[in-house]
Amino acid sequence: MEKLIIATRGSQLAMWQAEYVKSELQKRFPDMAIEFNVITATGDKILDKPLALIGGKGLFTKEIEEVMLSGGAHLAVHSLKDVPTELPEGLKLAAITERDDIRDCFLSHKYRNLDDLPEGAVVGTTSLRRQMQLKSLRPDLVIKNLRGNVNTRLRKLAEGQYDAIILAYVGMKRLGLLESVPYHEPIDDDVMIPPSGQASLGIEIIDDPEVAKIAETLNDPDSALAAKIERDFVARLEGSCQVPIAVNAKVGEREVLGRAMVGLPDGSEILREEMALPKEEAESLGIKMADVMIENGAKELLERAEAMAFKEERCERL
Incomplete structure (x- = not known):
């Protein structure tokens, strides 16, 4: 591939992330030209309301995905925690970079x-x-x-x-x-459990075999396993843009430890779950944790959490 176009938001942190991915790709593909397509996302424009009220974290990816689908970029660099669990048809999450400090x-x-x-x-x-x-x-x-x-x-x-x-x-x-x-x-992450995907970058691509081969060189297997567990947990709970969910998977040499928490925004009611599985069986850990929490009333609790969160305003799904 002669030229790769990377879509990114224009914030200082987003540009740091995009530059990091560019530098890593240039090490692997020194003859490939790499350019940026910088996009201002809706989430960067509306700053007078809580994010949960204006559509949630998907506001940081929606416009970028539209540009990719229209042919304006081959690949996008996201903070993985901002990437919804469901992606538009024609796009896929091809790689998860090595996780940094999750706290x-x-x-x-x-x-x-x-x-x-x-x-x-x-x-x-x-x-x-x-x-x-x-x-x-x-x-x-x-x-x-x-x-x-x-x-x-x-x-x-x-x-x-x-x-x-x-x-x-x-x-x-x-x-x-x-x-x-x-x-x-x-x-300490035992005191405050992070969100799904924190401290990893998600590499989203158009559904193209050549682009996939390039993106997959950035993938870190342990970070990808942790991301799958965390994203499966969130998807299973079908959390809306107005619910508090914390989930983290720690991948060790032989075992993966999952920890999760859901509750009311005021902290008055919280459900917690912790579960460990051998690494070779851990892909199902997110689903298993979610199912236990659902049995313990997690979905009902999250319905109440959504009703409580910003109850004087409604959640705008953009």
């Missing part, structure tokens, strides 16, 4: 960590998953919506609009921004 990160100009926050402190996050776990840990905290790109969020924190904010640790690390905040601390 969320506590950031503050005044307080060292979650335990140091005073009663009634204001914490910024748009994630219902983070809100659920924060309120479970600290019911006294005030959770305030936080939108915008990483630099916008950090500016709002520096201006004192929040006592602390929670972002993905890997994004802060990749952009070299950790030292810009006086107090920054990763939150």
Whole structure:
């Protein structure tokens, strides 16, 4: 293939990810020209509402997928956590890059960590998953919506609009921004379970054998196994854009450990599940965990969670 076009969002983090994939592909295919098609997604334009209200994470992939299907790109680089479990016909998820640090990160100009926050402190996050776990840990905290790109969020924190904010640790690390905040601390993933796909890149491609062969050189088998387990779990629960779901699969040499949590946004009711399987049997782990949680009432709980989340506004499915 003489030229490959990569579709990407234009945010600083998205461009870092696209440049990383480009550099990795150039190592493998030094004679192939690689260009970017930079797209502004709806999720980057609407910044005055919680993401769950305007269609969920699919807003970061929808326009990119339309460009790919119209012939404007061969391949797209996504944060895997933003990729819906169902893809449009004609596109497929061809590779999962090696997973980086999965943890969320506590950031503050005044307080060292979650335990140091005073009663009634204001914490910024748009994630219902983070809100659920924060309120479970600290019911006294005030959770305030936080939108915008990483630099916008950090500016709002520096201006004192929040006592602390929670972002993905890997994004802060990749952009070299950790030292810009006086107090920054990763939150142990036993304390706050991450979302499906956190810290991996998802390589989405048009359904073309030549493009598939190129993309598959980026695939990390263990990260792909973890992604399948986590995405199967979410798909089985049929979670909407307004439900808090946390799920993580840790792939070891011989065993895979899955952990999951669903509940109400205010943290007042939570279901947890933990399950381990031998690595050779682990592809079914996400389905098995979901089925146990469904038996324990997870779908009914998520229906209530959807009714509770942003109950004064409706979820716009774009």
